[in-house]
Amino acid sequence: MLGNVRLAVQHLSFVILMYGGRFGVHLGSAVPCFSCPYVYGCGGNCYLMGLQGYIGFGLTWAQLWGYQGLRALFWLVVFAAAASLLGKLWCGFVCPFGLVSDWLTYLRRFLGVASLRLSRAARARLAPVKYFLLAWLALGPVLVNLGLLHPDFYLPFCQICPGKSLLPLFEGEAKYLTLELTNSVTLSLSVVLMAASGLTVAGSFFRERLFCVFCPMLALFNLLRPLALARIVKDPGLCQGCGACSRSCMMDMDELWLEREHDSGDDGECLGCGGCVEACSSRGCLSLKFLGGTVVGSSPELARGLRTGGGRARG
Amino acid sequence: MFWLAAPPLSRAGEASIYILDLAPPELAKSGLARAEAGLVVLAGGRAAAAKASDVAAEFFWSLRTAYLRGGDDHDAGVGYYQAASGAAGTVVTAGGYSSVDLRARVVAGGGVEHFAQTVFNLYGREGSSAADDSLAPVPAPAWPLFELTSPEPLYWPQTGQTFFLKFIPGDRGDRTVGADDGASDHDAVSDHDGAGAKTIVADNDAPADNNNGGGPGGRGLPLTVWEEDSPAPLFEIWAGADGVYAFTPPADPGLDAAGATSAKKLIFVRALPGGGTASLTLLVHRSREARRDLPLGLGVFFLAMLGGGGLIVAGRRGARY
Amino acid sequence: MREDNSGGGTRAGGAGTVPGSGAGSVLTAEGRAEKIREKAGKRILAEWEAERALLSARDDRHESLDYFLDLVKAPPSPAEIEARLRSRVVGVVCLQAPPELFLALGLHPYRLYGGSQNAAAVAQPGLPALMCPLLKSLMGEMTADPGTAGIPWILPTTCDWTSGLPSLKDVYFPGSGDVRVVDLPRSKENPVSTEGWFLEMAGLWKYLKTLAGRKPSRGGLLAAVGTVERARAAFGETVRLRREGRVPAVWFLLAARTFFLDRAENWTRAVEGANKHFAALEPRLKNGVFLTGSPVVYPNFKLLHLLEEAGLSVLGDDLCSGERLLFRHVALKDKSVEGVLRALAQTCHDGCLCPVFVENKRRLGPVVEAARECAVGGGKTARPPGGDKTAGSAVRGVVFHLLKGCHPYEIDSVVLERETRRLGLRFIRLETDYAAEDRLTISNRLEALRPTLDAGD
Structure with a gap:
């Protein structure tokens, strides 16, 4: 979606x-x-x-x-x-x-x-x-x-x-x-x-x-990142380490996947595409936030909305 | 003759320095010395020299065509529109620019009149948003006038760009036959960086029709083309049957090497009956498009693309799943 | 002549007997083996039938659940499955070999684990006493049905018992089917191990292609991914209903058990049908617990029955025989064959929370996630107030099912106990095996746990 x-x-x-x-x-x-x-x-x-x-x-x-x-x-x-x-x-x-x-x-x-x-x-x-x-x-x-x-x-x-x-x-x-x-x-x-x-x-x-x-x-x-109002945020406590976010990342970032302690997200190479949020099937683990409020949060339902096999390519 | 030119970046209402350069060889005999005009402020239909020079000069300027961006005081809204030619009461505001005719007249010894004209871009002054309606239009003097057109967009005058000049003598004598017939429909032929004008001092002998107007025997008096500091004219061009002079400035290696914003002055001089002259000065830059080589560019592009792609494919040759 | 009710093993003068003096013919080794097989088969069948009868007699039995009950009428046999599905059956020990690879090649994955106490009892003499009950039961089932040993096996090197299984198989079933070992890196989340497991999966893919004898298309692989994804979606809905307290644990784990016993498409349809039934059930959120630890495998539903009898409602689990059966959603970005293999490999390796891995800190994730999802009152997604991650959740305790002899989970239980107590949840470790003797002890402990769940922190 x-x-x-x-x-x-x-x-x-x-x-x-x-x-x-x-x-x-x-x-x-x-x-x-x-x-x-x-x-x-x-x-x-x-x-x-x-x-x-x-x-x-x-x-x-x-x-x-x-x-x-x-x-x-x-x-x-x-x-x-x-x-x-x-x-x-x-x-x-x-x-x-x-x-x-x-x-x-x-x-x-x-x-x-x-x-x-x-x-x-x-x-x-x-x-x-x-x-x-x-x-x-x-x-x-x-x-x-x-x-x-x-x-x-x-x-x-x-x-x-x-x-x-x-x-x-x-x-x-x-x-x-x-x-x-x-x-x-x-x-x-x-x-x-x-x-x-x-x-x-x-x-x-x-x-x-x-x-x-x-x-x-x-x-x-990246230099202006501290000012960003829209962020991708991770709750490491909910991560189960499956790596779906890393595979979905346009930039092949694995920092988000491997993060265990802090609520990091869109630093470094991140392009803010939200692919990680969509791919993560752990509810609430990854979120796209604006001014601290969640716009889209990861969930099994959102992840299942992705077409993964047979049929046209994922957008 | 004398010629005048505006600096590369001229802004309305700001102090600008216009150099009046009186060609010594011609006028030194008449006692007129090389002089620079002082500050000239375009504040209306007439402009006055703030600093007197040895030669009293009279100026007149007009908007040739104006492209103005609509602002608060304009009803046009955001966008571009064309104002009426010669609407001298409109000052170019911030964000807009206009092509401007600047003309001057001096009287040398013996009452011989010399006229000079230049065309340049006048940019709106930063921060200005209201048109200056206090400026009243003035009647245009019947001075000799060069009408300059080009089949290509006039980003700024460039080498390799074809210019058509129509000389309108005003009330100063014979006009080029057919010169008042309105704009002629010239083919948009642009011999980019055209070489081979009929030059007088240049080495290149290959003639080019569009720089000759049919050669000696063309209609009317010829135009001589000078560069700043050239001791003698470089080209002599004749009007075509329609009375219009055509000229394509050839490429200038110095300009090419110097940079995109560097420019040289090209001065077109037409003799007047009675001994005077009329000149048009153009600030010519190097051609923006003439030296672009598409086949070579595509060659490098595809070479890089195929090379990069090939490297990637070669790197994964062993992997088959 | 000895009584023969095996149909030919001890006919007078027939195969399996030799003329003997005194009482009559003596069983040959082959005859003895056949007798053992027969006896084992009967005992195992009896256990399966007993559990099935128990489930069939439940008040919440519904016709939508008959599909699953039918599949467990008898202990599964690879030969029977092959004949029924008309696909070559390949055994899979542990889940790290993704089912998609098999389905894409027209093979059927058959999970090799056992839940039968009787099977464990009849397993070959000489096996260690405290052997992993799942694998001992498997060995017992192979005693009854050697065909299981005859199929090709895929064996990820997970725990020590699994790694030792091929040797035991060779001892007791010499000359049986191939075992293709896939070397599972025990560390996760580093480029070396991720790449290493991908290469193993790529090798497995090539091996399965030779087994299947055909070249798969990329479209076929993607279709298989889609098939399993649909199964995962249906199962995910079951999980969601479970969070609302609408799915009894026995049905949930029965459904999970049967995934490998039929075509994925059939199973998916059945689960979708069952979901409609579950959605109509009353939620039971009181005394909610999260079940974790060693797998709970049909027919050994002892713990599930005891939990139910103690009034505890299982609202979630992270058992590889339960909710982790199909791992998580496999997010595919690169849909080339290599991309699909990488995605499957990573999901089944980095996404696996089995305690065989060196570092398993992520394993608390499912507990927290389930706790958050189980709001008091049955809401779908709960955001607990305050900083306590489980405050306001219907999940109030964690039940750790530890099979005797399972060292990885034993270590895991130590870690999880500390972590769950930090979350404010009650924790109970139940070390057991498939025998029924400790039912009373477990029941008493669960009864004692229940009141503490209401008491809060």
Whole structure:
């Protein structure tokens, strides 16, 4: 049931965020997911672009103390508020790029191809990459402003983000699937972009939400986690250790499964998809909470609502 | 001749510096020196130089086409709409921008008139939300005017983008034959980063039709194309049968290497009967789209995709259940 | 000539006899064995029939429960099941080998455990006195029906008795069927053991494919998962009704016992039918207890009857012969064959609460969950007030059924006693076996327990 709700919300969000601008919908410059401004007519701008540019690290020191600085602060507050409101649910329920990745996963499941499993050690090694990308996203524009980096490193993360090349395809625009031969910097960045895009598509086919392992937006969410109003919470006393939550996790997290003492939940790699809550058949063990109140709690009935065998793939 | 250009980021109501550059070789003989105008504030139909220069300059500006975002004081609501051309009473507000014609006139020794024009984007001042209705429109002077169009969207003028210039002499002399026939329907041909204009000083000899208007013998007087600091014009273009000049700025390796926001000034100069000149200055950036190679990009994309997928499949070759 | 009522084993001059002097023919070894088998079979059958008669005579017997009673008319025989279901029967000791793997290949899993005191009594001489009663009873049942020893066995290496079973089988039933050992990692919740058990399951899958002689499709495996999932859903509803005090323990455990005696689809339908009957019964929440410990296996329902007689209502259990029969819901994300194998493996390993594992702290989970689900007044889900996890619950005590000779559960009882007392529940450990001699002792202890359940903490 929860999975179906997520599917519906994801698709609605995709339509709004990808095409909303064409109908006069624009949610501003601080959308906490990959609502890509490279998509003409998008319904809101991914905050990462603004953060690298005109409402963030792209501002000069002088601009920071002026009106533009205030504006940057405004959008930061808007982002923090929006990110806190839904927490990781932005990733699991709203992000259009996440939905594209999920489509690849549904295709893989339909074909019965086994999933690529990353060991815990591998995941631990890959997890810091998102923070490096966040640092790159912040540092790059500063270095450009200081003249230490070529101006074409402007929007340094957007230049290599697979969302830039792949999302515009859904409005018929293929111009970002190109190598940009203008100079060596644009060429290098576009080569990295094409390689990242190709690897993302291939990787996301075999491994659910592979890109999210590296997503700097997730890094931002993790930094803001103490403010999150929507959380996934575990009551370890009710856990029977079956591992269903771990198997259902889009990110192959086993932290939730192995937790025995604290009410941990959506930290680290969690994308707030609620799959763990739906898969857990121990009543009340896992819950999706908002402001401390339970929105959905695990139960045998909810778990049995999942189609597990014969019939169409689980949503 | 002289030319003028606006800085890359101009905001309504803010102090802006417009450089009036009087080309020394032409006017030095007439005693006019190279000068910079001081602060120029666009506060109405007329703008005045706050700091006097050696040359008295008279300015006129108008909104070419305006794209304004509706705010509290507008009934349009959120969205974009097109205001009437020449609605000088409307000041561009926050979130909006407008393409603006700025024109100036100087009188050199002997009463010879020189006109300069530039087209630039004027952005709404941050924080401004109310239109300034105190500005009264002024009648447009009958100065020579260049009408600039392009078949491609004018993000900002770029190399490789084809520009069509129609010269309207006003009451200053002969107009290009056919120039008042209204907008011509030009093919949206864009020879991105078109090379091969008929250049005077450049090395490239390959002619391109759209930079020549049919070659010498085309209608009317030619336009010469200068770059800032170039000692002599780089190109000479002639109007086509419809009286419109077509020009595609060729790629500039310096611009390509410098960055997306770097720009150079291209100055189009048309001689006037009576010895004067009219110029149009464009701030040209490097082409945003010309250097995109789709086949190469797709090649790298698919190589990475197949390579990554292949590695994964190869890694699980032994596992059969 | 000796009296022969076995139908041919001791005919004069026939097989099984030799001419003897004096009183007549003497039984050959084969004849003796046949006689023992026959006698054992009769004794075991008598016990099964007696228990069945007891259940049939209950006031709460209903036609929807006749399906289960019919399946326990006689001790099950793999040959009979094979003939009835037209599927090859494969024996499974313990539950860590998931039934889905068998069903996907058209094989029928047959759980190898015994609940018969008479079977334990007739089990081969020379077996240890304090052998696990489940397995001793199994050995006795094989005495009566050697066919059970002849089928292929799947044996997860759970406890020491289980691990020693193949050796005993070889001694007493030489040349009998193959035993496929699957090495069960005794630690849980770490990547090495999880991966290790998956590899064992993958190996088991390949082995079952050779047994079945066919190549299964992914769709077939998913269909089997779906079949068991539907069974799990029906059984889960029974559990829910049990929490409301509507399902007597004897019927619950009888239903669980019969899962391996018929096709899963038939069993599911029967359980769904029984659920309708149970839903109409009056709830009995007073003196609610949670039953845990060693499995309670038909026909040895001694403890269940004693609990009922003492006025205690079993509102939940975590017996592998009871509520844990089908483990928990198998959440499938990856529906490739590998993904399904991994999901089944993890569910049956990490989700298993048997005390054979090194660390079993999760085993308190079912107790707490059941306590929470049993609100006083019969509500479906109870959120106990305050910090006490069991306050306001109808479950007031834990009854630990400990079979003599069962060392893992003996250790487990020490841990559970402490944990349940911390939860504010009463705790009683009943160490017993299949013999009836200790009925009175147990009854007295349960009678003494009952008033303390009302007294609170």
